[in-house]
Amino acid sequence: MKLLEEKIFKALMLISAFVIIAVIGYILFTIVSKGIGSLTWDMISKGPGGGFYLGKEGGVLNAIVGSFYLVIGAVVIALFLSIPVTMYINFYLTKTSFFAKTVRFSFDILFGIPSIVYGAFGFAVMIYFGLKASLFGGIVVVGMLITPIIMRSLDEVARFIPRDLIEAPLSLGATKYEMIKILLRQLMPGITTAVLLAIGRGIGDAATVLFTAGYTDNIPTSLSHPTATLPLAIFFQLGSPIEEVQNRAYASALILTIIILILSLSARYFSRKLSKNKV
Amino acid sequence: MKTDNLEQVETISENSIIDIMTHSDIINPHIRVEGLNLNIGENHILKDVNLSIPSKKITCIIGPSGCGKTTLLRSFNRMHDDSPNVKITGKIFVDDENIYDEKAQVISIRKKMGLLAQRPCPLPMSILDNITYGPRIHGAWNRRKLYATAKHYLTEVGLWDEVKERLRSSPGHLSIGQQQRLCLARGLAVEPEIILGDEATSALDPISTKKIEELFVTLKKDYTIVLVTHTLRQAKRIADYIAFMYMGKLIEFGTTDQIFNHPQKQLTKDYISGYFS
Numbered sequence: 001m002k003l004l005e006e007k008i009f010k011a012l013m014l015i016s017a018f019v020i021i022a023v024i025g026y027i028l029f030t031i032v033s034k035g036i037g038s039l040t041w042d043m044i045s046k047g048p049g050g051g052f053y054l055g056k057e058g059g060v061l062n063a064i065v066g067s068f069y070l071v072i073g074a075v076v077i078a079l080f081l082s083i084p085v086t087m088y089i090n091f092y093l094t095k096t097s098f099f100a101k102t103v104r105f106s107f108d109i110l111f112g113i114p115s116i117v118y119g120a121f122g123f124a125v126m127i128y129f130g131l132k133a134s135l136f137g138g139i140v141v142v143g144m145l146i147t148p149i150i151m152r153s154l155d156e157v158a159r160f161i162p163r164d165l166i167e168a169p170l171s172l173g174a175t176k177y178e179m180i181k182i183l184l185r186q187l188m189p190g191i192t193t194a195v196l197l198a199i200g201r202g203i204g205d206a207a208t209v210l211f212t213a214g215y216t217d218n219i220p221t222s223l224s225h226p227t228a229t230l231p232l233a234i235f236f237q238l239g240s241p242i243e244e245v246q247n248r249a250y251a252s253a254l255i256l257t258i259i260i261l262i263l264s265l266s267a268r269y270f271s272r273k274l275s276k277n278k279v
Numbered sequence: 280m281k282t283d284n285l286e287q288v289e290t291i292s293e294n295s296i297i298d299i300m301t302h303s304d305i306i307n308p309h310i311r312v313e314g315l316n317l318n319i320g321e322n323h324i325l326k327d328v329n330l331s332i333p334s335k336k337i338t339c340i341i342g343p344s345g346c347g348k349t350t351l352l353r354s355f356n357r358m359h360d361d362s363p364n365v366k367i368t369g370k371i372f373v374d375d376e377n378i379y380d381e382k383a384q385v386i387s388i389r390k391k392m393g394l395l396a397q398r399p400c401p402l403p404m405s406i407l408d409n410i411t412y413g414p415r416i417h418g419a420w421n422r423r424k425l426y427a428t429a430k431h432y433l434t435e436v437g438l439w440d441e442v443k444e445r446l447r448s449s450p451g452h453l454s455i456g457q458q459q460r461l462c463l464a465r466g467l468a469v470e471p472e473i474i475l476g477d478e479a480t481s482a483l484d485p486i487s488t489k490k491i492e493e494l495f496v497t498l499k500k501d502y503t504i505v506l507v508t509h510t511l512r513q514a515k516r517i518a519d520y521i522a523f524m525y526m527g528k529l530i531e532f533g534t535t536d537q538i539f540n541h542p543q544k545q546l547t548k549d550y551i552s553g554y555f556s
Contacts, residue, residue: 094363164400168462171356171394172413172469173386185403 031257035250043251048217053237055244060252065219066227067256070138070209071202075150075195077143082151083191087180090158091166104155110148116207118145123211136223138213145208146198153197157190158183189274196267200260206231230256309334309473309503310355315369317350317359324350326527328369332520337495337504339514339535342524343556348507351524352475355505356392357385373473390417393466395479399458401450402465406442409450409461413469432464436494456487463494474498476506480513492517511551515539523547 042059049058085107089100122141131137161183169179184191206229214226215236230252237249308331317325325347332338340348350359357378359365370377378388402409410429411419419425429446433439438460442453450461459479466474476495480488495504496517508514514521514535521538523531523546531538531547542548549555 094361096363162400164396164398165402167358167394167396168400168402169412169416171358171389171392172416172466173390174416175386178416182402182404 028257031250031253034247035252035254038244038247038251039254043248044255047219052217053240053245055242060228060230060233060248060255062217062219063228063230063233063252064255064259066135066213066216067203067230067259069135069220069227070142070213070229071199073135073139074142074146074202075199077139078147078150078198079191079195081143081147082154083184086151086154086158087183090155090161091176091180091183107148107151107155110144111152114207115145115205119208119211122208126212132224133212133214133226134224135213135220135227138209138227138229139223141208141212142202142205145205146202149198149201150194153194154187154190157187157194161186189271192274193267193271196263196270200263200267203263204231204256204260206235230259307334308332309373310505311370311372311375312351313370313372315351315354315371316367317347317354318364318366319362320364324527325354328527328529330522330529330532332503332505334503335499335501336519337499337506337517338520338522339518340505340507340522340524341509341511341514341550342530343550344509346524347527348524349477352477352505352507355473355475356389356394358394360385390469391471392473392475393463393469393471395459395463395466395474395476397478398482399455399462401453401458401461403449405447406450406453406461407446409465410468413465417469428468429464432468433461435467435498436460436464437490438464454487456483456490459483459487459491460494463491467498471502473503473505476504476508478507478509481509488513511553523550525550 040059042057044059044064045061046057046059047062048060049056052058085103089097089103093100118141122137122144126133126137165183165186166179169182170176174182209229209232213229215228215232216226217228218225220227234249234252234256237245237252240246240249310330310332312328312330312332315325315328316323328351330351340351342348353359354367355371355373355378359367367379369379371379373388373391377383402412404412407426407429410432411425414425414428419428430439433442438457441457442461445452450458453461459482463474463479474495480491483491492513495506498504499519506514506518518535521533521535522529523538523544525546531542531544533543537543538547539551542551
């Protein structure tokens, strides 16, 4: 009886593992098989030409560049918010502090809010102030989306800072600010990983940018211009009845997947490399 | 060692075998603890501790696990400041300044004391930067002077010849014993008057332990050294004075000879003879 239990459970675990691998494999297979034919050099080196959406020449460079602009701005905002918050609740407040618990709870809620809600909220605020869809609006809303992601992963690594490392600078007469500068060195791998993961999340999100960043065929030259993004490029092309354009949607999806893949791999590489100097 | 310096002043507890001796007539005490009580939440950790730590001697605090010896040591440089629910009453005088006074500056207090933790904890920076970290946060900036400082203190702990080739590399590659000496040098570079050691050799191999112990003995001509130790033999080897603690109370204080050979209290006798540990 006990052995049977063991066997069933083992089989279940194996099946779940295979299901996950199969799903990933199938997704990748679909994107690659449908998109690879349309993935030309033009796709990544040119913006959309006239008649691009009817199957004529051009590419999605506008969306690639737009996505990067957007996510870089968003990361800057998110870091400016999440690093001080994490340092404060971990190293200035005590573990039992009510305020620290409230902050963590708020970030947990923000973490769970679907991105379309951020998009709708951002849209509502922008309408209230009479703003049009713009790169700036997109940056702020994507920043809101990824701040809780960065903050929560930073919080996890900050909690595991050894007590000795906190006390070593303090016992030498350092102020807390000087201590935190030391801790940030130790946290560097964690910060890098958090940022790269957040980029992966932010660059692939369509719902936040749908109303806030808009869409355009041009590469934005100012924060107040609207900007194209890869998820929306996929969305619009996939909605076309022309097969050629649909295949380009898969090619764009392939580009996005490759970008995210590179980011996650470099996240792992950098976190390992930066850990070498840790103590 | 003169034992007649030490005078048993009074016994406080009326109904138990646990009695407290105070030695107010230690000549030139560097640290003077008066009526120290420390609570963490509901737990009464330190109970009315009175103690004088003599200047430029090695004082070992011994006692079984959980007797409060580390807590006492950490209260000397106010390391409990950031711990939640810690309540401290009483006074600790360092150079006749009450460090728990409202006006006391925690940074200048900590600058006076180097703390050596149980496990070495190098900062995430190069060996050279580790040593000069203390002077740098206290305002030194001249690179040549900083280098000289680093060389001086690394030599003092006998590490210079071992690391002079790789001052710019990470201390992570040093052995744990070398790391502990690095941490000692880092503490000395702040120019403290007192060295606090919290079981500073318990993570080390016998050879590194011996090196650190020898260092303490050499350093006591310039520094007051207070060590918490678990090993009685270590206390016997290097201590000038010994404070024995049990259940948060200071049971007995005296010279090493007095504590090991003529303990006054039954508890001390039992602990020294290995009756309990």
